[in-house]
Amino acid sequence: MNVKLTMEIAWSLMLARWKQTLVAAIGVTFSITMFITLLSFMTGLNQLLDSLILNRTPHVRIYNEIKPSEVLPIQRVRELDGYHHFVHSVRASTAREEILNSEAILRAIQSDQRVLGVSPKASAQVFFNAGNVDITGVVNGIDVLAEAELFHFGEYVVAGSLPDVHKLPNTIILGKPLAARLMVELGDIIQLTTPDGERYQAKVVGLYQSGLQDFDKTQSFASLTTVQKILGKSPSYMTDIQVKLNRLEDAPSVAREYQLLFGTEAADIQTANAQFDTGTFIRTLIAYAVGVTLLIVAGFGIYNILNMMIYEKMDSIAILKATGFSGRDVRLIFLIIALGIGFFGAITGLFFGFVLSSIIDQIPFVTEALPTTKTYPINYDPLFYLIGLAFSIVTTYLAGLFPAVKASKVDPVVIIRGK
Amino acid sequence: MAIPVLEARHVSKHFRDPIDVKVLDDIGFTITRGEFVSVVGKSGCGKSTLLYVLSTMDTDYEGEIWIDGENMKLKTHHELAHVRNEKIGFVFQFHYLLNEFTVLENVMLPALKLGRYPREEAAERAMHRLKQLEIDHLAQKAANQISGGEKQRVAIARALINDPLIIMGDEPTGNLDKRNSEIVFGIFRQLAEEFNQTMLIVTHDMAFAARTHRTITMEDGRILLT
Numbered sequence: 001m002n003v004k005l006t007m008e009i010a011w012s013l014m015l016a017r018w019k020q021t022l023v024a025a026i027g028v029t030f031s032i033t034m035f036i037t038l039l040s041f042m043t044g045l046n047q048l049l050d051s052l053i054l055n056r057t058p059h060v061r062i063y064n065e066i067k068p069s070e071v072l073p074i075q076r077v078r079e080l081d082g083y084h085h086f087v088h089s090v091r092a093s094t095a096r097e098e099i100l101n102s103e104a105i106l107r108a109i110q111s112d113q114r115v116l117g118v119s120p121k122a123s124a125q126v127f128f129n130a131g132n133v134d135i136t137g138v139v140n141g142i143d144v145l146a147e148a149e150l151f152h153f154g155e156y157v158v159a160g161s162l163p164d165v166h167k168l169p170n171t172i173i174l175g176k177p178l179a180a181r182l183m184v185e186l187g188d189i190i191q192l193t194t195p196d197g198e199r200y201q202a203k204v205v206g207l208y209q210s211g212l213q214d215f216d217k218t219q220s221f222a223s224l225t226t227v228q229k230i231l232g233k234s235p236s237y238m239t240d241i242q243v244k245l246n247r248l249e250d251a252p253s254v255a256r257e258y259q260l261l262f263g264t265e266a267a268d269i270q271t272a273n274a275q276f277d278t279g280t281f282i283r284t285l286i287a288y289a290v291g292v293t294l295l296i297v298a299g300f301g302i303y304n305i306l307n308m309m310i311y312e313k314m315d316s317i318a319i320l321k322a323t324g325f326s327g328r329d330v331r332l333i334f335l336i337i338a339l340g341i342g343f344f345g346a347i348t349g350l351f352f353g354f355v356l357s358s359i360i361d362q363i364p365f366v367t368e369a370l371p372t373t374k375t376y377p378i379n380y381d382p383l384f385y386l387i388g389l390a391f392s393i394v395t396t397y398l399a400g401l402f403p404a405v406k407a408s409k410v411d412p413v414v415i416i417r418g419k
Numbered sequence: 420m421a422i423p424v425l426e427a428r429h430v431s432k433h434f435r436d437p438i439d440v441k442v443l444d445d446i447g448f449t450i451t452r453g454e455f456v457s458v459v460g461k462s463g464c465g466k467s468t469l470l471y472v473l474s475t476m477d478t479d480y481e482g483e484i485w486i487d488g489e490n491m492k493l494k495t496h497h498e499l500a501h502v503r504n505e506k507i508g509f510v511f512q513f514h515y516l517l518n519e520f521t522v523l524e525n526v527m528l529p530a531l532k533l534g535r536y537p538r539e540e541a542a543e544r545a546m547h548r549l550k551q552l553e554i555d556h557l558a559q560k561a562a563n564q565i566s567g568g569e570k571q572r573v574a575i576a577r578a579l580i581n582d583p584l585i586i587m588g589d590e591p592t593g594n595l596d597k598r599n600s601e602i603v604f605g606i607f608r609q610l611a612e613e614f615n616q617t618m619l620i621v622t623h624d625m626a627f628a629a630r631t632h633r634t635i636t637m638e639d640g641r642i643l644l645t
Contacts, residue, residue, distance in 0.1 A: 002531060002532065002534055009528075012517075012519040013519055015519065316517050316518075316519070319515045319517060320517075320528075321476070321500065322503065322509050322511075322515075323503065323504065323509065323528065323529045324501065324503045324505070324529055324532050325500060325532060326500030327496060328497055413471045416471075416589075417467060417471070
């Protein structure tokens with residue numbers, strides 16, 4: 001079958017009813033535009049919300065849990081195998097938060113191919129002294145540069161200087177609401193007390209805001225050596241080793257492996273933040289469901305218009321058949337019309353979807369909770385455009401198929417004799 | 420010796436809805452090359468039904484129809500469409516042009532479908548046919564902007580474009596005034612005499628039939644005279 005001729009006939013039939021054709025195409029355009037905009041915006045928001053936690057969370061966190069040993073001394077006595085013991089209320093003793101042999105573990109992790117980077121951490125419970133009031137809080141001793149590179153630490157420091165806390169001794173970055181409670185500003189000296197009663201003074205060189213108000217009320221950051229000094233510990237003292245992997249999906253298996261290898265606890269990001277995955281999944285699902293519904297409605301529009309066109313063009317179909325076009329050719333003509341509407345509707349829809357999401361991307365969106373966000377977030381994932389195009393073509397094909405089959409079955413004798 | 424172009428062998432047809440009626444009863448005849456045949460009969464005698472069965476568009480019949488030495492019973496719908504395209508030209512009572520196209524395009528369409536000639540040559544041949552029927556000045560007009568008589572002449576040009584084996588007409592002058600009927604009949608006779616074109620025309624116009632080479636008279640689904 002001559003494709004060019006079929007296209008020409010399809011094109012002429014479309015032109016003859018160009019208003020209806022345009023309305024059908026606009027239906028597709030509108031639905032694709034909304035599909036793209038909705039998904040770009042929804043997933044943009046998803047990424048923003050997820051990054052609030054995920055960016056700052058290590059993929060694998062190695063730490064020591066304070067807990068009683070799993071095997072009690074009485075269980076080690078061979079002669080008592082198979083007996084029941086009555087040791088109740090077992091408690092942990094000689095509590096150590098420290099990771100044993102931490103430097104060797106650090107080296108081992110750094111040489112692992114799957115690891116993007118590693119950052120040690122030592123956190124200490126302290127009391128911040130504000131006049132007569134003590135405020136409980138945490139000082140996180142971190143490797144500032146590694147933390148900035150791996151966990152975007154710098155993005156959340158809203159005032160002051162990041163290098164200062166790295167270079168200068170006895171400096172600290174306070175959570176912004178914490179600083180407000182302590183009534184201190186940049187450059188002020190604060191005093192803090194360790195649980196052991198040691199007093200320590202530090203200079204405020206930065207303010208930190210994560211967007212989680214309750215978190216910021218208690219947190220502060222200092223260099224690892226500063227915290228080791230506060231606690232009076234050696235330079236190998238660390239309570240957490242934070243690992244960022246090349247592939248997020250590897251986290252559970254790597255965590256299990258490290259747990260066995262180093263004899264410590266190891267938590268992976270998926271287990272720690274399962275609710276974020278669920279939330280993201282549900283929001284994306286809703287976006288797709290709405291987008292697909294829009295497309296199906298557009299599909300019904302195309303179905304209607306083609307059906308009408310076929311009733312109007314009965315004579316033309318009959319004459320085409322009488323002069324040698326087979327049912328197959330006629331079906332192809334109407335399928336081309338449907339796919340033409342779908343394709344051009346989809347292309348313009350993708351374009352307008354891009355334009356609309358770019359416009360949303362320019363709308364200011366400033367909120368206390370999200371210091372790094374200035375405009376509404378948009379995710380320009382090319383996958384959405386591909387899905388939009390593919391789905392619109394499939395929908396219009398199906399919408400065109402039934403009318404096209406009906407057209408191919410038109411009996412020319414009935415039409416020609418029926419006049 | 421006369422070459423058979425179209426042959427009907429024991430063709431019968433029933434209308435089953437609403438009641439079983441035998442509209443064609445054991446029809447048999449042969450049309451040879453160059454013959455100008457008319458089929459006449461009263462309304463409802465089955466002459467149009469016979470034409471549509473012969474045209475391959477209506478496949479619901481008993482018996483056999485042979486066109487150009489091939490049995491139409493054995494062909495698929497797709498192959499029958501090709502036979503119509505290549506070997507049969509139609510002229511209907513109502514002119515049935517495609518209103519979305521110009522006159523020239525209407526004439527070209529079966530040729531483009533057949534694909535025997537490239538587009539330029541098809542256009543040339545279409546122009547030649549239009550000239551032959553003295554309507555070449557209408558070539559670029561839209562099909563719905565010309566008069567009834569002109570439309571019927573365009574339809575004849577379209578029927579001729581692929582040099583068909585046979586032209587079939589269903590009351591081609593039935594919807595035309597006296598003057599246009601004369602013009603159209605003149606064209607048919609010219610085709611028969613000058614170009615030796617085989618034609619089978621169904622008509623109820625006895626004057627028209629009288630001027631053809633041969634007249635088949637039908638009554639109640641049977642052939643009375645041939």
